[in-house]
Amino acid sequence: xDVPVTRQLVEAFYDAFTTCDPGxxxxxxxxxxxxxxxxxxxVFPFCGHRRGKAPVLDLLTRHKAExxxxxxxxxxxxxxxxxxxxxxxxxxxIHKQTGRVVVFHCVHFLTFRDGLVSAVYCIxxxxxxxxxxxxxxxxxxxxxxxxxxFSDRQQDIVVI
Amino acid sequence: MSEAERLSRAAPVGALSPMHECIxxxxxxxxxxxxxxxxxxxxxxxxxxxxxxxxxxDYYGARRGKTAVIxxxxxxxxxxxxxxxxxxxxxxxxxxxxxxSGRIRARQRDTGRLIxxxxxxxxxxxxxxxxxxxxxxxxxxxxxxxxxxxIDVTREMExxxxxxxxxxxxx
Numbered sequence: 001x002d003v004p005v006t007r008q009l010v011e012a013f014y015d016a017f018t019t020c021d022p023g024x025x026x027x028x029x030x031x032x033x034x035x036x037x038x039x040x041x042x043v044f045p046f047c048g049h050r051r052g053k054a055p056v057l058d059l060l061t062r063h064k065a066e067x068x069x070x071x072x073x074x075x076x077x078x079x080x081x082x083x084x085x086x087x088x089x090x091x092x093x094i095h096k097q098t099g100r101v102v103v104f105h106c107v108h109f110l111t112f113r114d115g116l117v118s119a120v121y122c123i124x125x126x127x128x129x130x131x132x133x134x135x136x137x138x139x140x141x142x143x144x145x146x147x148x149x150f151s152d153r154q155q156d157i158v159v160i
Numbered sequence: 161m162s163e164a165e166r167l168s169r170a171a172p173v174g175a176l177s178p179m180h181e182c183i184x185x186x187x188x189x190x191x192x193x194x195x196x197x198x199x200x201x202x203x204x205x206x207x208x209x210x211x212x213x214x215x216x217x218d219y220y221g222a223r224r225g226k227t228a229v230i231x232x233x234x235x236x237x238x239x240x241x242x243x244x245x246x247x248x249x250x251x252x253x254x255x256x257x258x259x260x261s262g263r264i265r266a267r268q269r270d271t272g273r274l275i276x277x278x279x280x281x282x283x284x285x286x287x288x289x290x291x292x293x294x295x296x297x298x299x300x301x302x303x304x305x306x307x308x309x310x311i312d313v314t315r316e317m318e319x320x321x322x323x324x325x326x327x328x329x330x331x
Contacts (some may be wrong), residue, residue, distance in 0.1 A: 001331075032300070034310070038278050038298040039300065039301075039302065040299060040300045040301065040304075042313070043300070043313055074326075077259075077282050077294070079252045079253075079254045079257050079258065079259040079282065080252070080254050081253050081254055081259075082250035084250065084252055085252070086250065086252050086259030086261070086280070086282070086284045088259075088280075088294055089295070097257035103297050104211075105211040106263070106296060107259075107280035107282070107296045108257070109249075109250050109261055109280070110251075121249070121250070121261065121298065121300055123261065123278055123279070123280045123296055124296060124298070125211040125212060125296055125297075125299050126211070126298050126299055127212060127299035127300045127302075127303055128211070128213065128215045128299065130313060132298055134313050134314075136316045136317070137215075137316060137317035138313050138315065138316070138317060139309060139312075139315040139316060139317040139318070140213070140216050140303045140311050140317075141216070141307055142308055142311075142312060142315045143307075143309045144309070144310060144312045
């Protein structure tokens with residue numbers, strides 16, 4: 001029988017998540033965990049899809065941690081339904097290259113199995129996060145000269 | 161297929177609960193941009209927040225009250241795109257609190273181009289009416305789809321003053 005998903009279980013996952021400690025994070029994940037993070041890989045190369053504990057641990061403790069390690073997750077709202085939980089959060093992270101503190105809104109949909117996280121879907125206010133990482137306001141309406149048409153580049157830009 | 165049928169398909173149980181009926185009514189009203197249907201489901205004092213670059217796309221940001229939200233949905237948002245449907249990946253219900261995620265299908269206003277927007281909504285209902293919505297979407301992707309070209313992140317937005325700072329007579 002499945003372990004009931006409680007607010008404490010969700011918070012325990014985030015306690016491990018923010019440590020970037022492979023052992024602590026591994027203890028919260030199923031062996032076949034799926035992790036999907038929407039976002040522009042041109043700015044955040046760690047976005048995309050991972051499957052399996054080893055690739056997800058590599059993502060969280062090395063790949064993402066080397067670029068934008070999460071320092072704090074302020075859980076503003078949690079909705080729990082059966083084995084799933086959704087968390088509306090404000091993420092505080094550090095852009096390692098510049099040392100900038102980056103704060104942005106994010107939602108996680110977590111699926112649990114036997115008290116462990118088996119799937120995570122992350123969606124974030126990526127425009128805001130990108131501006132903070134780049135360090136200036138981005139001119140969204142400026143069309144790059146000689147750039148590839150959007151339709152040709154879409155697969156490269158929005159790899160999910 | 162009706163909004164309710166789509167919702168029931170995504171819901172963990174077969175039959176629609178009263179809360180799923182509320183969710184279905186809200187998304188049907190949102191999609192249709194029908195003022196009467198929005199008026200029926202939105203609370204007078206609704207709090208509405210869509211995270212995103214409001215300086216570019218002014219449907220983002222915070223609004224308070226039914227009138228302001230109806231204006232955002234029926235007048236401001238269609239200046240950029242018209243929503244044609246919601247495809248749900250998750251619908252979580254915890255009492256009167258709801259979290260949904262999925263893809264919005266829409267048409268860009270000027271070109272008619274199909275755009276798909278990943279979204280997550282946190283909803284709160286009270287007495288069958290929506291009292292709060294908070295939304296997060298992959299706003300960089302949304303911006304590229306709405307403007308219709310890749311965004312060069314190295315390009316800094318230029319701030320142009322409409323009048324000299326010391327020229328108060330021009331203001």
